[in-house]
Amino acid sequence: MTPGSSATGHHDALAPAPLREIGRCIRALPGFPGPGWWLLTVAVFGVNLASMTGSSTLLGRSVDLISGLSVPGFGSGRDGFTFLLVVVGALMFLELVTRPAATYLMLTATRRLSVDLRRRCLGATLEAPIPDVLQLGTGNVITRLTKDIDTAYRTVQGIGPRVVVTALMFPFTFVALTLVSPWYLLLLLLLPAIFAIPVKRTLTALPAATNALSTAQARRNNMLLDTIRGMPTIRSFGVRRWAVERLERNSWFTVRREADRIPLFLRLIGTGYLAYGVLLSGAIAMSTWLVADGVLTTGQAAAAIVLVVRLEIHVFNVLIFTGEIQNALTALGRAVSLAMLSDNAIDAPAPADCTESPEVRIENLGFRYPGGAAIIDDLSLTLEPGTMTALVGASGAGKSTLAGLIAGLQRPSSGTISIGGTDTSTVPDTWTARQVSLISQEVHLFSGTLRDDLRMASPEADDATLIGALTRVGLGPDSPGWQRWLPGGLDTLIGAGHDDLAPEVEQQISLARMILIDPPVLIMDEATSEAGSDNARSLELAAQEVARGRTSLVVAHRLDQAVTADRIILMDHGAVFEDGSHRELLSARGRYADLYARWSGSRDDG
Known part of the structure; x- marks a missing residue:
């Protein structure tokens, strides 16, 4: 059905x-x-x-x-x-x-x-x-x-x-x-x-x-x-x-x-x-x-x-x-x-989980909503193991759609997505979910203590491990965010029914959960969109820390992460328009170079 x-x-x-x-x-x-x-x-x-x-x-x-x-x-x-x-x-x-x-x-x-x-x-x-x-x-x-x-x-x-x-x-x-x-x-x-x-x-x-x-x-x-x-x-x-x-x-x-x-x-x-x-x-x-x-x-x-x-x-x-x-x-x-x-779930035996950062191969990928125009049409690219790739482009270019397809939130209309050599259309989506974790700008914290929320990612983790993950994303016990928003430490009540946390703190908790889950592939869809706050730099550093050593795809709302990425892909109308490192794309003097010039200029003006 x-x-x-x-x-x-x-x-x-x-x-x-x-x-x-x-x-x-x-x-x-x-x-x-x-x-x-x-x-x-x-x-x-x-x-x-x-x-x-x-x-x-x-x-x-x-x-x-x-x-x-x-x-x-x-x-x-x-x-x-x-x-x-x-x-x-x-x-x-x-x-x-x-x-x-x-x-x-x-x-x-x-x-x-x-x-x-x-x-x-x-x-x-x-x-x-x-x-x-x-x-x-x-x-x-x-x-x-x-x-x-x-x-x-x-x-x-x-x-x-x-x-x-x-x-x-x-x-x-x-x-x-x-x-x-x-x-x-x-x-x-x-x-x-x-x-x-x-x-x-x-x-x-x-x-x-x-x-x-x-x-x-x-x-x-x-x-x-x-x-x-x-x-x-x-x-x-x-x-x-x-x-x-x-x-x-x-x-x-x-x-x-x-x-x-x-x-x-x-x-x-x-x-x-x-x-x-x-x-x-x-x-x-x-x-x-x-x-x-x-x-x-x-x-x-x-x-x-x-x-x-x-x-x-x-x-x-x-x-x-x-x-x-x-x-x-x-x-x-x-x-x-x-x-x-x-x-309707696939009932085939799932292969073993990826033990190392896998290659993500996208071949002839197409996606369209029923009765609508193609959002992505015949897209092919490969995300190399252990590298960070940034997606940039105007709104509607297909960046978030591509991220959702890799994460298994949508089914491709055509083409294939393979993770570590495994076609995701042939395995249960629970396998895909274990290999690929997606962080978006919308963070959900479960009602309960901070400890309970983090242990959903790693049930066996002790307090030292939990605090270690928070410290890696800039939310350790000595940080201003901990002292201001987490007065009870790991016993602080968060989520529905409790005091709201600052958006950047919520995002840091979400990033800490990713460290605890330790997924082979990480996708961040505008996960640092709160970078306009006072904690902009710490949030960007936290995202880089989480992405380190993984095959990562970043949908960049700002160009901070694009600059530090191993590879930048500029998308337009569901297709790859430019592809290369930050330095290579600046040297090409194409659309990305113009985009970066406008962004860096507005940042300097600010």
């Missing part, structure tokens, strides 16, 4: 799993009930339904006793009537007792399954190919992990037992009516013949409308997350109105998708009124004819009518619940498709 190519539009990048796949996934969960649970649940529901239909039938037959007739098993007269009422009362009590028992059985099993499914979805997200996860988007993943699973659980919690009762009530009632008189079969066969086609058409349209709504909600969530994350930029640019209007447009799009579903539900309800009207009037007419013909007693006819009357709520339940069930199945299908996302 591979995400589609429409993640950037209003269509979902990952369609809901079909019913068969949903069933297969749910049955494979650890909390799926065993045979004992099924036998007990079937028994409880069976007793509940038998009690309901039995009490209805006996209530109708009480008319015969009132009329002076006898009823098999109860006799006649006052004693027979009293005995019948006692049995009816017992059946109603049994019905009331078994209903909460059935509800308890269903909800406990469903809650376990929802926890298991959420765990599997999260695991699949972490194990799935990174391009697939990125294509879905953060909001979409969160919606599937939370809202979609909750929707399925709340549906079972709200209507699950009633759905089962309703589904079983029809066959139980039909059997009871047939036992009263086989003539009622004609009426029961007439209803599906009349209403099957319109109901089927409505139900066929519901899944697409439901998934369109879920997709719109996921897109709105993505937009909301994007707005919150970009709050500082929105404020500094003074574009609050634009941000609100953008979110408002997506919210109204979601409202319109919800409105598309309303006529379908109204059509179902209208069909329900008509179907029940035909059923009830037909039962009354048939009962009247059978009594007049002497085929049935008045009590038998009354029993048949009571059985039909008790079906009223279940007729509407079928139609109303059908929409909710369809909605729940679509939501569940979306969650299951996320749980199956890791099935």
Whole structure:
């Protein structure tokens, strides 16, 4: 199951799993009930339904006793009537007792399954190919992990037992009516013949409308997350109105998708009124004819009518619940498709990790977004082992795209990327992630102590090793950054819920994690973009320290690192425009020389 190519539009990048796949996934969960649970649940529901239909039938037959007739098993007269009422009362009590028992059985099993499914979805997200996860988007993943699973659980919690009762009530009632008189079969066969086609058409349209709504909600969530994350930029640019209007447009799009579903539900309800009207009037007419013909007693006819009357709520339940069930199945299908996302991962044996800085070979590389122009077209180059290569060029030249492709964040449209002689398209992306680490200008610190954050990179590292890595990037105990921002040392609480650190300190912590991970290949995508701060030089030195001895690729926002790199590649429109060392490119007096002259001049002016 591979995400589609429409993640950037209003269509979902990952369609809901079909019913068969949903069933297969749910049955494979650890909390799926065993045979004992099924036998007990079937028994409880069976007793509940038998009690309901039995009490209805006996209530109708009480008319015969009132009329002076006898009823098999109860006799006649006052004693027979009293005995019948006692049995009816017992059946109603049994019905009331078994209903909460059935509800308890269903909800406990469903809650376990929802926890298991959420765990599997999260695991699949972490194990799935990174391009697939990125294509879905953060909001979409969160919606599937939370809202979609909750929707399925709340549906079972709200209507699950009633759905089962309703589904079983029809066959139980039909059997009871047939036992009263086989003539009622004609009426029961007439209803599906009349209403099957319109109901089927409505139900066929519901899944697409439901998934369109879920997709719109996921897109709105993505937009909301994007707005919150970009709050500082929105404020500094003074574009609050634009941000609100953008979110408002997506919210109204979601409202319109919800409105598309309303006529379908109204059509179902209208069909329900008509179907029940035909059923009830037909039962009354048939009962009247059978009594007049002497085929049935008045009590038998009354029993048949009571059985039909008790079906009223279940007729509407079928139609109303059908929409909710369809909605729940679509939501569940979306969650299951996320749980199956890791099935798309390459399951081939991974080669041994690189023990030394490897060669990175890029051959005939091409990349384009679906329906768009090529970002990179037929690019070939080799990053020599243990060297630092700097990528420079204007915004949109393809620098970050190339970095993301090497790191495995995107799949090439064509060509190959090899690390140490291994084609990354033939191995699990977990192998690629172990060989290549990417640092971007967006740093995420995990909530907890600084020690906990660093040990995610090296779980076995002791405090001395952690402090050593921080010292190498200029954040040792004697540094101003440590004394100002890390008063608790390694016990300082960082990340969400705690005081924000300076951006350059966050970046230094990120660089220290790279030293602890010790990847053979390092990519820094504008990782020192905070170099305009007072700690500019220390941050640049920290980046150089981390890159030392590794095959490194630096997307240079400033030219500081480009100057010290072994090789500089100037990209333009996804192609290599100039290639050489700093000195060689200056001697060539080409575009890089002009770029460097403007940059160094503006730096001197500053």
